[in-house]
Amino acid sequence: MTKYSKEEKVAALKAVEAGESIAEIARQSQINDSVLEWIVRNYREHGEKGFHTHAYNWTAERKYEVLKYKQENQLSFRETGIEFGTSDSTIYQWEQRYLKNGMEGLEDKKKGRKPRTPKPKPPKTREEELLDRIQDLEIENEYLKKLNALVAEREKRERGNK
Known part of the structure; x- marks a missing residue:
């Protein structure tokens, strides 16, 4: 529900008490008619306390x-x-x-943002550490092979230009 100021609510209530129709007041004050009905009922039931928002x-x-x-x-x-x-x-x-x-x-x-600190990861087992090491070495090996191929290709081109 859109929030309306106390002044807007009081003005609408005075108009209702003066005998104007809720539909007409709602249209003039740009308040949804069902919301205005709720405001009127809430005021009649609770008086001025009905204006206060409850947290x-x-x-x-x-x-x-x-x-x-x-x-x-x-x-x-x-x-x-x-x-x-x-x-x-x-x-x-x-x-x-x-x-x-x-x-x-x-x-x-629970409301609000989750904490920024990530949960600590459990320590890796010896086997996981070794598998990671193998993967790193394989990547390094592939890189060196490609680098070797590029160096060999460049040397071949330089020999051909002489």
């Missing part, structure tokens, strides 16, 4: 309680979101993850 750290157990509450009270995602102060899409994602992976799906995923 809750929801535990898996708390997410499960929210889903259980939704199921027991036969609420929609939107109604449940208003009740708990979060978006309907968040609750939908929780439900999908729960249905797919159970309680494990509700656990927080």
Whole structure:
């Protein structure tokens, strides 16, 4: 959902309270009408607290309680979101993850970049070291053969020019 400033939300709410239609206000303020409906419902349910964004750290157990509450009270995602102060899409994602992976799906995923330090490679065995050495020597041998061939070709050309 696109973020709207508190001022934009208050202006839209005042217009709704004045009796204008949500569709008209949504068009004028360039806010999606379903988002505006959510803002109005959230404001009516929670008052000014509904304007604040929530950066809750929801535990898996708390997410499960929210889903259980939704199921027991036969609420929609939107109604449940208003009740708990979060978006309907968040609750939908929780439900999908729960249905797919159970309680494990509700656990927080690790976020952020992976550390830059690569994991240390296990030390090579003696056999692997010897195989690498053989490969290096074979490459060196091929290089020297080609170099020898080029030197011989150049010497042959120089003898022919004299």
